[in-house]
Amino acid sequence: MKQASDKHWLRPEGALAFVAAPTVWALHFVAVYGLSGVACVPPGSGQQQAVAPGWLTPALALTTMAAVLAVALLGLRAHRSLERPAADAVGPHGPVDASVQARKRTMAWIAGATAVVAAIAIGLSGLAMLMLPACER
Amino acid sequence: MTARVEHRTADLATDGVAQQVARPHPRLDAAWANWKGIGALAAVNHSTVAVRTIVTGFAFLLAGGVLAMFIRLQLSWSGADVLDVRTYNRFVTMHGTTMMFLFAVPIAEGFAMYLLPKMLGARDLPLPRLSAYGYWCYLLGGLMLYAGLLTGQAPEQGWFMYAPLSDARFSPDKGADFWLLGVTFAEIAAVAGAIEIIVSVLKTRAPGMTLARMPLFAWYMLVTAFMILFAFPPLILGSLLLEIERSFGFAFYDATRGGDPLLWQHLFWLFGHPEVYIIFLPAAGLLSMIIPTFAQRPMAGYKWIVAAIVSVGFLSFGLWVHHMFAVGIPLMAAGFFSAASMAVSIPMGIQIFAWLATLWTGRPRLDIPMLYVVGFFFVFVLGGLTGVMVALVPFDWQVHDTHFVVAHLHYVLIGGLVFPLLAGAYYWLPQYAGRMPSKAVGAATFGLIFGGFNITFLPMHLTGLLGMPRRVYTYDPGLGWEWLNVVSTVGGFMLAAGFVAFAVDVALHLRHGMRAPPNPWRASSLEWALAAPVPSYNFASIPQVDSRVPLWDRPSLPEEIDRGVFYLAHRQTDARETLGTTLLDAKPEHVIILSRNSWWPLDTALVTGLFFLGMLLKLWWLAAAGAAATLACVLAWLWTTGDARQPARIDAGGGAVLPTQSACAQAPGWWAMVLALLADGAWFAALVFSYLYLWLGASEWPAAGSPAPWPWIALAQAALLGASSLAMRAACRANAAARDASGPLAAALVAALCATAWIAWQAAASGPSPIDHAYGSTFQTVTFFAVGHLALALVGGGFALARARHGWVRQDRPLDLQVAAVLWHYAVGLATVALALLHLFALA
Numbered sequence: 008m009k010q011a012s013d014k015h016w017l018r019p020e021g022a023l024a025f026v027a028a029p030t031v032w033a034l035h036f037v038a039v040y041g042l043s044g045v046a047c048v049p050p051g052s053g054q055q056q057a058v059a060p061g062w063l064t065p066a067l068a069l070t071t072m073a074a075v076l077a078v079a080l081l082g083l084r085a086h087r088s089l090e091r092p093a094a095d096a097v098g099p100h101g102p103v104d105a106s107v108q109a110r111k112r113t114m115a116w117i118a119g120a121t122a123v124v125a126a127i128a129i130g131l132s133g134l135a136m137l138m139l140p141a142c143e144r
Numbered sequence: 145m146t147a148r149v150e151h152r153t154a155d156l157a158t159d160g161v162a163q164q165v166a167r168p169h170p171r172l173d174a175a176w177a178n179w180k181g182i183g184a185l186a187a188v189n190h191s192t193v194a195v196r197t198i199v200t201g202f203a204f205l206l207a208g209g210v211l212a213m214f215i216r217l218q219l220s221w222s223g224a225d226v227l228d229v230r231t232y233n234r235f236v237t238m239h240g241t242t243m244m245f246l247f248a249v250p251i252a253e254g255f256a257m258y259l260l261p262k263m264l265g266a267r268d269l270p271l272p273r274l275s276a277y278g279y280w281c282y283l284l285g286g287l288m289l290y291a292g293l294l295t296g297q298a299p300e301q302g303w304f305m306y307a308p309l310s311d312a313r314f315s316p317d318k319g320a321d322f323w324l325l326g327v328t329f330a331e332i333a334a335v336a337g338a339i340e341i342i343v344s345v346l347k348t349r350a351p352g353m354t355l356a357r358m359p360l361f362a363w364y365m366l367v368t369a370f371m372i373l374f375a376f377p378p379l380i381l382g383s384l385l386l387e388i389e390r391s392f393g394f395a396f397y398d399a400t401r402g403g404d405p406l407l408w409q410h411l412f413w414l415f416g417h418p419e420v421y422i423i424f425l426p427a428a429g430l431l432s433m434i435i436p437t438f439a440q441r442p443m444a445g446y447k448w449i450v451a452a453i454v455s456v457g458f459l460s461f462g463l464w465v466h467h468m469f470a471v472g473i474p475l476m477a478a479g480f481f482s483a484a485s486m487a488v489s490i491p492m493g494i495q496i497f498a499w500l501a502t503l504w505t506g507r508p509r510l511d512i513p514m515l516y517v518v519g520f521f522f523v524f525v526l527g528g529l530t531g532v533m534v535a536l537v538p539f540d541w542q543v544h545d546t547h548f549v550v551a552h553l554h555y556v557l558i559g560g561l562v563f564p565l566l567a568g569a570y571y572w573l574p575q576y577a578g579r580m581p582s583k584a585v586g587a588a589t590f591g592l593i594f595g596g597f598n599i600t601f602l603p604m605h606l607t608g609l610l611g612m613p614r615r616v617y618t619y620d621p622g623l624g625w626e627w628l629n630v631v632s633t634v635g636g637f638m639l640a641a642g643f644v645a646f647a648v649d650v651a652l653h654l655r656h657g658m659r660a661p662p663n664p665w666r667a668s669s670l671e672w673a674l675a676a677p678v679p680s681y682n683f684a685s686i687p688q689v690d691s692r693v694p695l696w697d698r699p700s701l702p703e704e705i706d707r708g709v710f711y712l713a714h715r716q717t718d719a720r721e722t723l724g725t726t727l728l729d730a731k732p733e734h735v736i737i738l739s740r741n742s743w744w745p746l747d748t749a750l751v752t753g754l755f756f757l758g759m760l761l762k763l764w765w766l767a768a769a770g771a772a773a774t775l776a777c778v779l780a781w782l783w784t785t786g787d788a789r790q791p792a793r794i795d796a797g798g799g800a801v802l803p804t805q806s807a808c809a810q811a812p813g814w815w816a817m818v819l820a821l822l823a824d825g826a827w828f829a830a831l832v833f834s835y836l837y838l839w840l841g842a843s844e845w846p847a848a849g850s851p852a853p854w855p856w857i858a859l860a861q862a863a864l865l866g867a868s869s870l871a872m873r874a875a876c877r878a879n880a881a882a883r884d885a886s887g888p889l890a891a892a893l894v895a896a897l898c899a900t901a902w903i904a905w906q907a908a909a910s911g912p913s914p915i916d917h918a919y920g921s922t923f924q925t926v927t928f929f930a931v932g933h934l935a936l937a938l939v940g941g942g943f944a945l946a947r948a949r950h951g952w953v954r955q956d957r958p959l960d961l962q963v964a965a966v967l968w969h970y971a972v973g974l975a976t977v978a979l980a981l982l983h984l985f986a987l988a
Contacts, residue, residue: 022355022728025451029458036462040480044840047474053843055474106354106690107729113356113447114728120451128459128487135479142474 019088019118020111028081028122035074035129039136042066047142059141071133075126082122088115167706169684175718176267176680179741186741188272189680193279194258195576200283201251206643207290208242211235213640216600220633222621232617233300237323238293240303244419245327246286248561249372252426253337255568256365258576260341262671263359263433265350265689267682267712267722270343270812273739273781278336280749285330288756292322299323302615304416305386307397307408312390318760320390324383325756331376332752338372339819341365343812348722349730350670351711352689359669359692360443363450364429367457368422373819374461375418377827382411385834385925391762394914394921396834402918404841406471407834413464414830421460423557425453427564428495431517434564434571435499437667438514439506442693445498452491452498459488469537470544478537485535492528496521511665512586516567519594520559527555530605545615548608554601566593566646573650574664578676579657585649592642599635603628662702668693673702685713685797686723689730711797723796724805724812734808735794744781751777779943785813792956806957817963821970824933828974831929832981835922839986846986847917851910858983861899861906865934865972868895872941872968875961879948882955889945889961892968893938900934903927903975923982930978937971940964 018024046063047056089112178187187193214235218226227235257275261268269275292298299319301310310320345366349358385396386408395401397408436443443449462484469478499521508514530552534540543549570581607628612619619625663672672695674682685708691697708714711723711732720738725731751773758767786806796802805811839845846853871892879885907927912920944964947953953960 025454026458029455033458033461036480036484040477043474043477043480047477048840050840051842051844053841106352106357110354110356110729113450116447117451117454120448121454124451124455124459124487124491127490128462128484131483131487132480135476135483139476139479140474141476144472144474 019085019115021114024081024085024118025114025121027118028078028125031074031077031081032125032128035070036132038070038074039067039132042070043141055144056142063141064136067136071129071136074129075133078122078126078129082119082126085115085119085122089119167684169679169681171716171718172681172684173679175720175740178680183741185746186743188276188739188742188745190257190261190269190272190275191678191680191682193272193275194254194256197250197254197257197279197282200279200286201247201254202647204242204246204286205251206647208239208247209640209643211239211242213636215239216633216636218617219619219629221630222619222623222626224618227617229617230300233302233615234293234298234319236615237299237302238289241289241299241323241327242286243557244303244423245330246282246289248423248557249334249419250282250330250337251565252368252423252561253334253341255430255565256341256361256368256426257337259572259671260344260362260365261348261722262674262678262682263361263669264344264348265353265670265683265687266344266348267686268720268738269340270348270722270724270736270738271340271816273742273745274336274816275340276742276745277748278333278340280746281336281752282330282333284749284753285326285328285333285756288329288753288760289322289326292319292326297322304412305383305408306412307386307405308399310386310408311397312393321387321760324387324390325760328380328383329753329756331380334372334376335820335823338369338376338823339816341369342373342819343815345369346727347724347733347810347812347815348736349725350687350689351723351725351730351732353725353730355728357689357692360432360446360449361429363453364425364432367453368425368429371418371422371425371457371460373823374826375415375422377823378411378830378833379415381827381830381834382408382415385411387759388925389921391759392914394925395916395918396838396921398918401916402838402842402847403921404838404918406468407837409468409471410464410837411830411834413467414461416467417463418460420556420560421456424560425456427520427561427568428453430564430568430571431499431520432495433667433669434513434517434567435502436506436693437571437665438511438517439502439508440666441502441506442668442696443498444501444505445494446692448494449498452494455491456488459484459491463488466535466540469540475537482535482537486532489528489532496525496528512581512583512590513567513571513665515587515590515594516563516570519590520563520567523555523559523563523594523597525559527552527557527559531556543608545613546608547604547612547614550614551601551604551608554597554604558597558601566590569646569650571665572671573653574657574660575671575674575676575678577654577657578660579653580660580664581649581653581657585645585652589642589645589649592638592645594642596635596637596639596642600632600639601635603631603635607632663695668696670694670701673705675706681720684708685710687711688798711800713797715794719790721794723802724808724810727810732796732798732800732802734803734805734811735796736805736812737790739785742781742784744777744784748774748777748781775939779939782943783947786952786957786959806959808959809962811959813959814963814966817966821966824970825974828929828977831922831926832977835926835981838918838922842918845919846912846923847919850912850917850919850923853983853987854906854910855983855987857906858979861903862976862979864895864899864902865975868892868899869969869972871895872965876958876965879953879955879958879961885948885953885961886945889941889948893941893945896934896938896941896968896972899975900931900938903934903979904931907931926978926982930975933971933974937964937968940967 046059178184178192214227218224218232297318299322301320305323308314345362388394389396395403397403397405432443465473465481466485534552574580607625610624612625660676684706687705687710694701712721720740722736723732724734724736726733751770755767755770758770790804792807793801793803871888874888875885878888912923914920914924941964944961947960
């Protein structure tokens with residue numbers, strides 16, 4: 008009775024695919040907030056610094072680029088999955104019924120849409136990095 | 145019972161429409177009936193528990209509303225003398241606390257518990273005793289909070305309980321204790337409800353109801369419930385740390401000993417901002433069921449809405465610092481939260497436009513529920529727009545702590561929750577009661593509530609912009625605030641009259657409303673396939689669903705369900721049964737045999753209450769006895785699960801011979817354990833965050849004079865724990881291969897017991913003092929956390945061993961062992977992370 012697709016939760020049409028891109032956003036958010044925190048209050052100093060150390064800007068840029076890339080790949084994967092419905096119509100154990108097919112397309116579409124929202128949210132965080140001083144209050 | 149069946153089956157002609165004729169199902173009626181008299185307290189049926197939750201929530205709304213009226217009277221004119229300053233502070237604190245913790249979240253979960261099984265095609269929630277336990281915790285926690293008010297010891301520090309105002313130096317009386325313990329007690333219900341809702345949505349949908357066909361309300365509640373699992377633990381942890389600091393002198397928020405009061409704000413708002421969406425999303429789910437019905441077309445943009453819900457669920461966790469813009473956050477960090485606050489408006493806007501598009505392209509009818517929907521659009525959109533304004537840091541600095549923010553939050557919360565709830569109440573009351581609401585009385589009530597609300601809160605935008613601060617009990621004359629406050633007070637009483645009118649309207653409705661025809665609003669979702677009033681078992685047979693709008697695509701469905709065409713129709717048993725299905729595509733997977741009436745939920749909640757009472761009164765023996773009794777009750781409760789006399793497989797009808805949950809790998813009990821551990825993981829993550837936050841702000845860590853960490857000993861302890869995990873794995877494999885699992889299980893218990901005792905002894909004998917500095921406080925708290933979890937895992941493992949000895953764990957019934965193993969591996973993992981944090985990270 009167990010569905011084959013249940014075992015592949017991270018496929019574009021799987022149970023967790025539509026939370027993958029928002030999870031990337033969350034990890035990026037925690038990373039950039041944490042990095043800026045460590046940069047502005049160096050561990051052991053107990054003091055807020057007025058000027059950020061030099062490593063902060065490249066670290067934030069790399070983190071943000073990695074996050075944008077990951078979200079773009081997830082979105083692309085979902086898009087490709089939507090473009091090949093016929094190939095999935097026959098599963099490893101024979102024909103896949105219409106309701107399963109429709110569910111897979113819906114899940115893949117949602118995964119793609121959440122990737123777009125996550126990309127916008129990461130981009131807005133990137134704007135904050137470009138426009139604002141890191142440690143100044 | 146006979147009379148009830150006759151009532152249901154009566155052919156009632158109303159407005160020319162015949163009431164749905166339901167067949168008698170005496171076996172189902174008998175199996176699902178609540179006990180009478182005092183025995184009614186043992187009811188676990190979802191409809192009963194949910195209605196109790198909704199009624200209790202409404203009662204707390206009225207109580208909080210009465211407090212608000214006193215607040216409005218006091219502020220109605222400068223120098224008013226209705227309340228003195230302490231009483232005013234207490235009323236403000238209790239008003240906010242009541243509305244957020246005792247009304248908003250519980251009533252939303254109450255609606256979900258009532259509606260979800262009916263919408264999903266299930267006979268009950270999958271863990272009925274858990275939701276009953278949650279209800280009693282909610283009621284007792286709420287009563288504990290109000291006991292403080294009635295005994296003159298109510299909290300007066302605001303609903304956010306900021307430290308250091310709330311610590312033992314500045315608040316030595318019991319007010320803060322009432323808040324911390326009462327709210328935590330009541331929050332057990334929120335977490336229990338969330339687990340129940342997730343398992344219900346994922347595992348008890350009717351066959352054919354794939355995730356893509358699920359009603360939008362179920363999507364909304366699924367995301368909300370996951371948010372609760374991640375959002376409530378930080379507050380529970382923060383409350384626990386504050387209570388430990390108050391009771392035992394630890395240092396978490398005390399800046400003089402290495403603590404940081406801002407840590408409380410972070411933990412509180414890590415809960416507090418997602419809470420806004422936890423409140424809004426269920427209400428939006430109600431709207432997403434009501435609007436298509438009154439537009440008489442399927443919801444526009446179903447996929448868009450699901451994507452928006454998921455996005456909101458995540459983004460709302462990146463907003464918490466926008467409540468802290470004024471505390472001195474570096475500009476770029478504030479910018480991250482401002483950016484997330486902007487980003488969340490995108491999925492929120494998607495939902496608004498999808499609802500408007502549904503109405504635009506449909507044939508909308510204006511009835512009482514739709515009046516509230518229109519009210520929602522007006523009020524909530526205004527609140528959302530001012531939300532975007534306060535997300536901008538410079539504007540927030542201007543209006544921070546003014547009545548502008550009071551106006552904004554009430555537009556969001558009353559617009560986003562109360563209007564949809566009232567729409568939902570009028571929408572589903574005909575099904576609950578079998579009677580229609582009065583249009584005239586309903587419209588007049590709406591007029592009072594809508595008018596009263598806007599007259600109260602619209603002027604507050606102006607009083608705020610004119611500089612009137614929040615949380616002051618009076619103000620000087622001549623500042624231009626008086627007439628605006630008078631208007632707000634008049635509006636407040638009008639709003640209160642509206643809620644009284646609503647209560648009267650519902651009472652009249654229940655007693656004198658016209659008989660409702662079947663599916664009176666011509667809705668599409670499964671709950672309207674049921675007879676009204678709804679039978680306690682919901683569905684005579686569990687339907688097959690082929691569409692997102694099953695009643696519109698298959699009008700014969702109600703009659704077929706009642707005739708027993710589908711699953712579990714002809715079972716000759718007195719057990720309560722419903723169908724478990726697969727997570728993605730809702731294929732029949734197993735039969736869930738549900739608990740019948742039980743005293744365990746109430747008994748367990750009462751002894752849990754003893755624990756909280758002991759903590760409140762500083763009677764540690766009582767707290768310890770309450771904790772021990774709670775554990776004993778939970779074990780006794782669990783002992784009664786999974787009836788070994790039931791067959792391992794059951795003919796569910798339609799050619800499906802299915803295992804019962806004890807024989808199924810993905811049974812509700814297993815899911816509940818996994819979800820509870822997810823919430824527990826969030827709890828532990830909040831503790832790790834607290835440790836790191838205090839580390840980051842400290843000038844030396846470990847604190848001067850503290851003993852050095854012991855990394856090699858910690859590695860040995862972790863290795864011993866790892867060995868116990870391997871032994872537990874061996875036990876599961878032995879059981880799967882039909883061999884005796886007792887040997888490896890006993891070995892796992894011995895190894896873990898030794899490791900746990902070693903960790904506890906080492907920390908007690910050689911660890912830093914928890915009183916002197918935040919380092920020692922967090923060290924001992926993290927250690928206690930790890931030891932406590934290992935102790936629970938030991939109890940779970942011992943329980944599985946006892947069940948195996950009694951023949952309840954076998955190759956074909958692996959559930960108990962699987963659940964114990966999940967808890968075991970999790971506790972070992974948690975303890976390993978704790979050891980690494982305390983001994984390797986601190987050393988580095």
